[in-house]
Amino acid sequence: MPREAPYLAVADVLRARILAGEWEIGERLPSRARLAEEYRVGRNVMQRAMDRLIIDGLLEGRAGSGTYVRVPRERLRLVRSRHRERRPALLPLLRREGGGRADAWDSHSQVRVPAPEEIAQRLDISPGDLCVNTHYEFLADGHPVQLSESWEPMAITDGTPIVLPEMGPLAGKGVVERMRSIGVVIDTVVEIPRPARATQAQANLLGISVGDLVLQIERTIYDTNGCPVETADMVIPDVRREEVYEFGVDRP
Known part of the structure; x- marks a missing residue:
């Protein structure tokens, strides 16, 4: 079986933490650098993981401010x-x-x-x-x-x-x-x-x-x-x- 890409594994862990309510809706997440250090991965891996969650609609990036848990929007x-x-x-x-x-x-x-x-x-x-x-x-x-x-x-x-x-x-x-x-x-x-x-x-x-x-x-x-x-x-x-x-x- 092919090994899962590291950024996808990190994204899955972050997703579980978000869905568990560790960060509230509208709350800013720690910086990418801090999370990369916590998970012992490169910053590019963390960047791709958070980008994945932005695409999935769980997070949103705000220019010059950081990354936040996205407010659910009606589809x-x-x-x-x-x-x-x-x-x-x-x-x-x-x-x-x-x-x-x-x-x-x-x-x-x-x-x-x-x-x-x-x-x-x-x-x-x-x-x-x-x-x-x-x-x-x-x-x-x-x-x-x-x-x-x-x-x-x-x-x-x-x-x-x-x-x-x-x-x-x-x-x-x-x-x-x-x-x-x-x-x-x-x-x-x-x-x-x-x-x-x-x-x-x-x-x-x-x-x-x-x-x-x-x-x-x-x-x-x-x-x-x-x-x-x-x-x-x-x-x-x-x-x-x-x-x-x-x-x-x-x-x-």
Whole structure:
């Protein structure tokens, strides 16, 4: 049997001490140097052990202050489904473990924004082609739980009532309904989830720490001709969500 990595063994011991209540919620732990000396391991081993517990949501690091036992945060279940009740396409159904839901969001759109190269590739347009760029902040009880940045080619929506996702007669109705109103029928949604670490800007908006684990979802929506009509990048804090995908089954 392979021997367990030293930092994982140290993390397990620290986890047991935390769960046993040796340090109270919100209490600062001894310094990494002091704990490394106590366990007779190198500081890099202790650093990795505490980083492991930060990822697991038991600890949180505060710049210039130290490492603290994290206050437990309520996790939300994010159900992504085409079979649930109608809602804006960008907005997942957020369910608390004890019930209830969150369905509020703030947004800010800019028109005639040149598409960066990566976005242009995803939308099958040329770099610099004009788009509508919208930033979303999804809220639960007034607290941010998800960020999203959306891009729509203006070649599709320019001059129509739906050019701005959150204004006009179909404000907030979502990509599927908005596009259908101008004769564009959505056929496929492709999502690519990836683990990542929160940047400074993301941490500031989400109320988490820089480097906290987040889930990034790259989503692109296609019409019946296979043409991309919207692409978005969503960021969800790992400590606050449980991602659930619901799929229908094709019947013969």
